[in-house]
Amino acid sequence: MFNIFKKNASQTIEHDVVPEHIAIIMDGNGRWAKNRKMPRVKGHYEGMQTVKRITTHASQIGVKYLTLYAFSTENWSRPKEEVNYLMKLPVDFLASFLPDLMKNNVKVESIGFIEQLPEHTKEALYKVQRETENNTGMKLIFALNYGGRKEIVAAVQLLAAAYKNNEIQLDDIDEERVGQALFTRDYPDPELLIRTSGEKRLSNFMLWQTSYSEFVFDEKLWPDYAPEDLDHAIHTYCKRQRRFGGLNG
Numbered sequence: 507m508f509n510i511f512k513k514n515a516s517q518t519i520e521h522d523v524v525p526e527h528i529a530i531i532m533d534g535n536g537r538w539a540k541n542r543k544m545p546r547v548k549g550h551y552e553g554m555q556t557v558k559r560i561t562t563h564a565s566q567i568g569v570k571y572l573t574l575y576a577f578s579t580e581n582w583s584r585p586k587e588e589v590n591y592l593m594k595l596p597v598d599f600l601a602s603f604l605p606d607l608m609k610n611n612v613k614v615e616s617i618g619f620i621e622q623l624p625e626h627t628k629e630a631l632y633k634v635q636r637e638t639e640n641n642t643g644m645k646l647i648f649a650l651n652y653g654g655r656k657e658i659v660a661a662v663q664l665l666a667a668a669y670k671n672n673e674i675q676l677d678d679i680d681e682e683r684v685g686q687a688l689f690t691r692d693y694p695d696p697e698l699l700i701r702t703s704g705e706k707r708l709s710n711f712m713l714w715q716t717s718y719s720e721f722v723f724d725e726k727l728w729p730d731y732a733p734e735d736l737d738h739a740i741h742t743y744c745k746r747q748r749r750f751g752g753l754n755g
């Protein structure tokens with residue numbers, strides 16, 4: 507038994523009911539800063555500290571994959587100063603986080619249109635991916651320059667090209683094949699999707715992969731999100747019964 511519920515010590519869950527894959531829409535950095543009359547970028551800075559705390563905690567309670575929505579294909583339309591700051595965050599943050607990642611055996615990976623990111627952002631990301639590539643614990647997957655619809659379009663283009671080149675037939679295109687053409691081809695679908703800040707939207711995140719995910723929304727702004735809140739979300743998830751379109755067993 508593995509007790510992850512500090513809010514109520516009598517609640518314990520089996521280790522294996524911790525979802526294998528948790529995806530998080532980290533929302534509310536801007537509002538957190540605004541509430542304190544601080545510039546929005548300060549909210550992103552604090553958001554990075556939350557990324558560290560939640561990553562460490564998730565890896566320690568046995569999560570296998572943690573996907574974080576860090577920058578969407580729509581986020582380019584934010585003010586230039588904010589975009590520049592977000593693009594620099596991996597440079598400042600990933601190096602300082604490396605010792606913790608190594609200690610917790612966490613492997614960093616990424617999904618999204620990474621090649622379109624600025625050189626310094628890509629370099630920092632690739633560096634931490636290289637440094638952690640032999641780690642065998644939790645996979646920390648940054649969704650960067652990621653958009654669910656564009657991901658599906660790219661997959662359709664891949665399959666259409668394979669069809670045109672006679673590499674596949676029309677009947678070969680099934681759910682499995684489409685899944686294999688997505689950025690997430692190496693990961694199971696997330697069982698649990700969390701969004702902070704009280705917003706209840708998917709915002710173009712993992713549209714295909716969240717078909718059967720349980721959604722848990724938290725009112726807290728991302729910089730305030732704590733390990734106990736993750737435990738609470740997992741507890742909520744565990745209480746729900748997943749039927750995958752079928753009936754109760």
Ligand code: FPP
Pocket residue numbers: 532533534535536537538550553554557575576577581592595596599648
């Ligand atoms: C949403 O808050 C947050 C983002 C768009 C960026 C989140 C990114 C991080 C916490 C760190 C990124 C990590 C790496 C490695 C790049 P918001 O600004 O939309 O908040 P608001 O809705 O209150 O304005």
